[in-house]
Amino acid sequence: MRIDIITVEPDLIKSPFENSMMKRAIEKGLAEVHFHNLREYGIGNYRQVDDYQFGGGAGMVLMIKPISECIEKLLAERSYDEIIYMTPDAKTLNQATANTLSLKENILILTGHYKGVDQRVRDKYVTKEISIGDYVLTGGELAAAVLCDAVIRLIPGVLGDETSALTDSFQDNLLSPPVYTRPSEFDGMKVPEVLLSGNFPKIEEWRSEQAYKRTQEIRPDLLDDN
Structure with a gap:
């Protein structure tokens, strides 16, 4: 399985993949995880990735152009079984979803930030939206790590006891x-x-x-x- 994660805070999300079970899965070659810093696709000298909402209101919104450029670059390199957006206003992650995703080969995860992403990103690219609970985090990085942990541990060969996940x-x-x-x-x-x-x-x-x-x-x- 290959997982690509688009984020504005790559350092925040890397740690869970450098320890414990997810680290072992990567070292065994059972999973690949790649991080893509959205700011590399930012606009202007300051690599801007967010802007004010149309219609007013508190909170910034991630712009469509940097996200689109990043996703299009990745899509030019491979196809994805799912393009997932981590957001609290979605169906809550459950074991059945984790089971289904564990059978995929290529997954792209977009992490939200601030007030989220321009809706047109969701309309154009996203195939599945997932929440990890009825609460709001500063960004989707930790939620993406939770999703990856739930999915990667189900890949055959990751856990020492193959039957362990079946009794969770x-x-x-x-x-x-x-x-x-x-x-x-x-x-x-x-x-x-x-x-x-x-x-x-x-x-x-x-x-x-x-x-x-x-x-x-x-x-x-x-x-x-x-």
Whole structure:
């Protein structure tokens, strides 16, 4: 998988890709991530990328011309399965979306900033818009990193245990059940006996029951989607 990210703050987003799982995925050659500084396509001596809104109002808007030039350059080099715009006014990222994107080969991500981008960018280029939650960040860089993490970890070979991602929360619209490790007793708190029994059918039954119970208590809306 190749991911290209257009941003006005490249240094802000690079760090997550230089550590942990995403770093290993890149080093293994399972994912490529390339950053494109929008200011290199800025207008004039000051590399301007934003301007005031037509119609007035607080907040600056990223202009269409620098974004268009950057995207057109990238499109001349390769085709993209998706051109994604990270913005709070979009459908919220979920596991199903991450699963689908993990099967793609080339993804281009545009990160918003200030009040967002000129709507014509969205109309002309963007194929999918994604939010990571009902709140506003200073820019879309951290949101793009969240999306990349959710997607890259699903690529075969990235995780040490191939089955691990299949048992994550939300894969079956349920939250994960409680998990335990050694010691079996700590400060008077014991691990449930069933997990120590070696009876794997019973263990799976317990985990399913706990996952349903936890989802019912914390995220009953997920059960409505089943």
